[in-house]
Amino acid sequence: METRREKGLKTLGVLTESDGTGILKRLKEFPALAHGVVDFAYGEVLSRDVIDPKMRQLLTVTSLASQGMLTPQLKVHFKGALNVGAKPEDLIEVIYITMIYAGMPKALNAAAVLQEVFREKNINIEVDLDAAED
Amino acid sequence: METRREKGLKTLGVLTESDGTGILKRLKEFPALAHGVVDFAYGEVLSRDVIDPKMRQLLTVTSLASQGMLTPQLKVHFKGALNVGAKPEDLIEVIYITMIYAGMPKALNAAAVLQEVFREKNINIEVDLDAAED
Amino acid sequence: METRREKGLKTLGVLTESDGTGILKRLKEFPALAHGVVDFAYGEVLSRDVIDPKMRQLLTVTSLASQGMLTPQLKVHFKGALNVGAKPEDLIEVIYITMIYAGMPKALNAAAVLQEVFREKNINIEVDLDAAED
Amino acid sequence: METRREKGLKTLGVLTESDGTGILKRLKEFPALAHGVVDFAYGEVLSRDVIDPKMRQLLTVTSLASQGMLTPQLKVHFKGALNVGAKPEDLIEVIYITMIYAGMPKALNAAAVLQEVFREKNINIEVDLDAAED
Amino acid sequence: METRREKGLKTLGVLTESDGTGILKRLKEFPALAHGVVDFAYGEVLSRDVIDPKMRQLLTVTSLASQGMLTPQLKVHFKGALNVGAKPEDLIEVIYITMIYAGMPKALNAAAVLQEVFREKNINIEVDLDAAED
Amino acid sequence: METRREKGLKTLGVLTESDGTGILKRLKEFPALAHGVVDFAYGEVLSRDVIDPKMRQLLTVTSLASQGMLTPQLKVHFKGALNVGAKPEDLIEVIYITMIYAGMPKALNAAAVLQEVFREKNINIEVDLDAAED
Numbered sequence: 091m092e093t094r095r096e097k098g099l100k101t102l103g104v105l106t107e108s109d110g111t112g113i114l115k116r117l118k119e120f121p122a123l124a125h126g127v128v129d130f131a132y133g134e135v136l137s138r139d140v141i142d143p144k145m146r147q148l149l150t151v152t153s154l155a156s157q158g159m160l161t162p163q164l165k166v167h168f169k170g171a172l173n174v175g176a177k178p179e180d181l182i183e184v185i186y187i188t189m190i191y192a193g194m195p196k197a198l199n200a201a202a203v204l205q206e207v208f209r210e211k212n213i214n215i216e217v218d219l220d221a222a223e224d
Numbered sequence: 225m226e227t228r229r230e231k232g233l234k235t236l237g238v239l240t241e242s243d244g245t246g247i248l249k250r251l252k253e254f255p256a257l258a259h260g261v262v263d264f265a266y267g268e269v270l271s272r273d274v275i276d277p278k279m280r281q282l283l284t285v286t287s288l289a290s291q292g293m294l295t296p297q298l299k300v301h302f303k304g305a306l307n308v309g310a311k312p313e314d315l316i317e318v319i320y321i322t323m324i325y326a327g328m329p330k331a332l333n334a335a336a337v338l339q340e341v342f343r344e345k346n347i348n349i350e351v352d353l354d355a356a357e358d
Numbered sequence: 359m360e361t362r363r364e365k366g367l368k369t370l371g372v373l374t375e376s377d378g379t380g381i382l383k384r385l386k387e388f389p390a391l392a393h394g395v396v397d398f399a400y401g402e403v404l405s406r407d408v409i410d411p412k413m414r415q416l417l418t419v420t421s422l423a424s425q426g427m428l429t430p431q432l433k434v435h436f437k438g439a440l441n442v443g444a445k446p447e448d449l450i451e452v453i454y455i456t457m458i459y460a461g462m463p464k465a466l467n468a469a470a471v472l473q474e475v476f477r478e479k480n481i482n483i484e485v486d487l488d489a490a491e492d
Numbered sequence: 493m494e495t496r497r498e499k500g501l502k503t504l505g506v507l508t509e510s511d512g513t514g515i516l517k518r519l520k521e522f523p524a525l526a527h528g529v530v531d532f533a534y535g536e537v538l539s540r541d542v543i544d545p546k547m548r549q550l551l552t553v554t555s556l557a558s559q560g561m562l563t564p565q566l567k568v569h570f571k572g573a574l575n576v577g578a579k580p581e582d583l584i585e586v587i588y589i590t591m592i593y594a595g596m597p598k599a600l601n602a603a604a605v606l607q608e609v610f611r612e613k614n615i616n617i618e619v620d621l622d623a624a625e626d
Numbered sequence: 627m628e629t630r631r632e633k634g635l636k637t638l639g640v641l642t643e644s645d646g647t648g649i650l651k652r653l654k655e656f657p658a659l660a661h662g663v664v665d666f667a668y669g670e671v672l673s674r675d676v677i678d679p680k681m682r683q684l685l686t687v688t689s690l691a692s693q694g695m696l697t698p699q700l701k702v703h704f705k706g707a708l709n710v711g712a713k714p715e716d717l718i719e720v721i722y723i724t725m726i727y728a729g730m731p732k733a734l735n736a737a738a739v740l741q742e743v744f745r746e747k748n749i750n751i752e753v754d755l756d757a758a759e760d
Numbered sequence: 761m762e763t764r765r766e767k768g769l770k771t772l773g774v775l776t777e778s779d780g781t782g783i784l785k786r787l788k789e790f791p792a793l794a795h796g797v798v799d800f801a802y803g804e805v806l807s808r809d810v811i812d813p814k815m816r817q818l819l820t821v822t823s824l825a826s827q828g829m830l831t832p833q834l835k836v837h838f839k840g841a842l843n844v845g846a847k848p849e850d851l852i853e854v855i856y857i858t859m860i861y862a863g864m865p866k867a868l869n870a871a872a873v874l875q876e877v878f879r880e881k882n883i884n885i886e887v888d889l890d891a892a893e894d
Contacts, residue, residue, distance in 0.1 A: 123864075149283065
């Protein structure tokens with residue numbers, strides 16, 4: 091039977107296209123935080139299967155974007171969302187939800203983070219700017 | 225062709241099991257806010273069909289719960305989510321995402337709002353408390 | 359020459375239509391907070407005359423509404439704004455600024471507080487709802 | 493050897509002058525949240541002994557007061573702080589830290605919660621109001 | 627008659643000393659956000675004339691500074707405020723309102739952004755530091 | 761008798777290993793903010809002796825970390841905490857309190873700031889990563 095640690099690393103690894111252990115090294119001075127993130131959050135809560143990983147990532151980026159200053163996490167989780175099957179269009183909708191419910195500045199800042207992710211992933215969004223016009 | 229106002233009222237009406245016009249009366253001193261909510265938010269942005277209404281509502285309640293103090297809106301949108309097909313289990317997952325990404329107090333407060341909604345809607349969640357234990 | 363305390367009580371008194379000492383009694387267990395509010399905030403900072411009291415109050419309610427959960431203070435300062443010459447129309451604009459820059463839920467919550475103030479002050483806003491329509 | 497659940501209930505019980513199981517019943521629809529609060533937060537993280545329970549509670553109420561809208565949790569934890577040996581004077585200092593670092597409105601709101609706790613606990617603070625004066 | 631787009635671009639253009647279209651290009655993947663900012667926010671809400679552009683900008687920077695992490699927007703709108711007639715002294719007062727109502731750290735961060743704007747605009751504030759002393 | 765300014769500069773100086781006047785020069789365009797920080801915050805409120813400087817700094821960093829975006833202040837005050845006798849272990853506990861009460865992303869961001877401080881101060885934390893494992 092998998093331990094929480096194993097489940098956590100697997101779940102994290104899928105999101106980050108790695109073996110998931112990077113965060114353990116990065117948080118070596120903070121073992122209870124590493125434990126919280128890997129074993130509790132990813133190993134116990136987020137590895138359950140009530141909602142699928144794609145939906146879970148869309149909820150995650152919405153939470154991060156709405157709080158408005160969590161740039162490093164937002165970048166990781168936008169990428170993670172694409173890595174588990176979210177389409178760029180889904181992530182763009184998250185920006186719009188943020189605009190309505192958390193205000194335009196937070197939406198603009200999240201959009202800038204998403205554009206960076208699109209660039210790193212070579213994702214090109216074809217848009218018809220006139221479609222949005224009056 | 226539908227105007228933005230008509231589309232907005234229809235989208236809002238589905239969420240609130242009404243004709244959607246309640247907010248216009250409630251906001252009569254604030255016409256540009258009523259306009260923003262009904263015509264822009266619901267009539268232009270949230271009535272698009274890139275994501276389905278259920279997904280949109282799950283993103284919405286995640287945004288509200290993560291900001292942590294938007295109780296009246298959270299109640300409306302938890303109900304709205306149920307009204308467009310979200311299952312109670314989906315909403316419970318939103319509480320868990322909030323716990324991880326916005327902290328336990330915000331999750332506890334959102335859970336209290338959701339419990340009120342469950343009571344008003346006569347929704348009974350059968351749970352096996354021991355399942356959560358060590 | 360006026361002490362900070364005297365200046366603070368006078369500035370607060372104008373906002374609250376009182377002699378300003380209510381807060382000293384209300385905060386009797388918290389002398390450094392009472393001191394901070396009355397002597398420092400109102401006696402030293404907010405009693406300066408670079409901007410006029412009406413403008414200062416409009417900035418104050420914008421700050422409070424944008425933080426989103428400061429209902430008791432928002433009520434005091436909406437009233438205070440009216441007491442130093444702001445027009446209801448100015449306060450309605452604050453709601454719209456909040457809508458754009460802090461999101462619709464915070465604007466809706468601030469609008470509800472302002473409506474209470476309008477009721478207590480018997481202020482009736484005549485609006486042409488159709489003006490906002492499509 | 494104690495399980496996490498047992499440790500968590502014991503730690504929570506000391507704070508709330510109970511057997512700690514109230515939260516399990518109150519959160520019955522949210523087993524992963526109950527698990528997070530009782531088993532992870534109280535059973536694993538907060539029951540460690542690097543800092544003493546009094547200090548931990550003072551940090552906790554500072555976190556809650558600084559986020560500004562977490563009234564129910566703030567009340568529980570102000571009481572919890574007194575139950576593990578914090579003095580009223582320590583909690584009053586938390587209000588002052590909040591005033592400086594999170595602004596006066598959040599400090600005023602936290603002070604109102606603390607006053608309720610003082611009343612419920614029959615704690616009378618003798619203060620010399622003139623001491624704070626100019 | 628001007629369309630919302632035309633009005634929005636004109637209002638934005640005055641703030642940014644440009645033709646206002648920069649944001650349309652910058653947000654090309656996010657047409658509904660571009661639409662929200664240009665057509666709804668600037669074309670419908672912020673181009674109304676109940677309050678003058680200078681006052682509107684002062685409210686805007688107060689909202690942004692009080693939320694505490696909206697640095698890119700704060701910079702644009704501090705500049706925009708100067709471009710529509712606000713005096714440096716008005717913006718300095720916004721910092722003080724932020725200090726009182728949102729805490730010293732947010733005020734310090736907004737002050738750092740404003741200092742950058744002063745440098746870019748070659749604005750020199752002559753101050754008498756002793757005036758603030760005890 | 762010491763003036764507020766003298767007391768403030770002394771208190772600030774201990775935190776920052778300097779004579780404390782740096783902030784006066786850095787804030788020369790904002791005399792009322794410099795006054796608020798030095799004379800009111802450090803000279804009147806934070807130089808009182810109800811709690812000791814180490815405890816006060818631990819409360820301060822908890823407040824800053826929980827608000828989630830106050831990086832420059834967090835860095836100053838993590839250092840200040842070490843300068844008045846806090847142990848690295850105490851600061852690590854602050855990260856854990858932040859994780860529980862304000863969510864994992866804010867804890868991760870505060871941990872990154874603390875790691876920078878540890879590096880600058882040549883502090884090496886020996887940890888047993890397996891201790892945190894399942």
